[in-house]
């Protein structure tokens with residue numbers, strides 16, 4: 001039997017588990033999918049926006065894999081010095097596949113970035129997704145204008161959530177505290193700002209279009225700003241996805257403002273150089289505006305500064321400039337790219353392949369692509385692992401890892417524990433007159449898991 005640990009139960013981890021059990025090349029594979037959280041699905045649960053029900057329903061596909069009799073979910077297990085050391089994990093399995101994603105966010109590196117009222121988009125997403133590590137609150141309190149820095153799909157997500165009203169958010173599984181806060185939000189002006197041009201924006205057209213379909217909200221673009229971009233003026237040479245974005249923006253540029261209650265301003269060619277405080281003192285000091293330098297295309301896909309500046313008022317700033325992988329206990333790390341060095345998914349340590357260690361997903365290729373991109377990525381890693389299986393299974397393993405984990409003082413949340421959490425979330429929602437409502441903290445998640453029927 002080939003015994004494999006997959007660390008991380010997001011899409012890349014689950015697709016890896018699926019690839020390992022749904023093949024006939026190596027019979028008798030058993031997979032434990034470990035996660036530091038008591039809940040599975042990674043960014044599908046804690047990253048996909050709550051109003052994206054269709055994408056969220058991918059959980060049903062991931063569930064079918066985790067319910068396969070050859071796969072076991074073990075939640076609440078942290079790999080590392082403060083949990084189960086990676087070296088110990090290696091002893092318990094023939095192979096370990098790290099599918100831990102990109103756990104932190106990139107920094108802007110400009111003065112004022114840490115002012116109160118300035119948050120990473122990841123913090124905001126974690127809040128409205130009920131991530132149990134999120135302790136922040138009060139994002140929208142006292143804010144009337146928001147600036148979102150970056151023009152990727154995460155920027156679109158947080159912009160859309162800021163612009164949605166309570167009536168649309170209430171049917172989602174958003175935690176009650178976030179729903180209440182957003183329902184009371186007075187943010188009516190949201191600027192989403194790119195440092196390059198509209199034809200280079202990273203958002204996808206489907207996500208972009210959604211902004212134009214929000215009730216009581218209008219999207220405002222300045223045609224003169226868009227026209228600074230040669231790709232906007234002459235889109236025929238652009239990749240199809242960028243061309244479609246340009247077409248949507250062109251439509252908005254031709255639509256006069258109609259005076260809707262909320263405005264989303266899409267801005268381009270503005271590079272953030274400083275976050276400015278609002279003049280308050282001590283505890284009251286917080287962000288009041290973002291200073292941008294106007295940029296122009298440099299003819300090579302980049303931009304150059306012009307020495308002209310523009311301040312955009314904002315009592316809330318969300319920095320949405322991408323995720324970044326973090327170093328893992330016992331694994332080599334490419335600090336420049338925030339990934340683990342690998343060859344077709346096999347971890348490469350000091351220039352040689354580390355037998356039995358693999359990576360898939362964002363920690364392997366960086367934080368790009370949509371959920372489906374993880375399928376071929378996981379497949380490549382699984383292919384490598386199965387090729388190595390003959391050599392890997394020669395090593396004798398100790399008893400069932402679950403016994404060892406329990407003996408080490410860990411209390412993994414098994415599938416029944418997760419199902420108990422799901423029941424508790426359905427009950428919470430019913431008590432609030434809503435559908436499923438997520439539990440937002442460790443205490444309530446673990447308490448719910450303990451009620452599991454054995």
Ligand code: NAP
Pocket residue numbers: 107108149150151152153154155157194195196200201202203207271272320321322323367368369370371
């Ligand atoms: P992203 O697509 O890499 O976008 C990052 C944005 O930040 C870009 O506009 C980038 O501009 C900008 N940026 C980076 N550094 C900057 C700086 N120093 N100053 C100003 N702007 C800066 O990242 P993401 O939005 O976090 O998304 C991550 C991945 O998840 C993407 O593959 C995305 O498609 C995916 N995702 C998909 C969905 C969906 O399908 N609905 C939802 C959420 C996320 P430059 O281009 O100029 O570098």
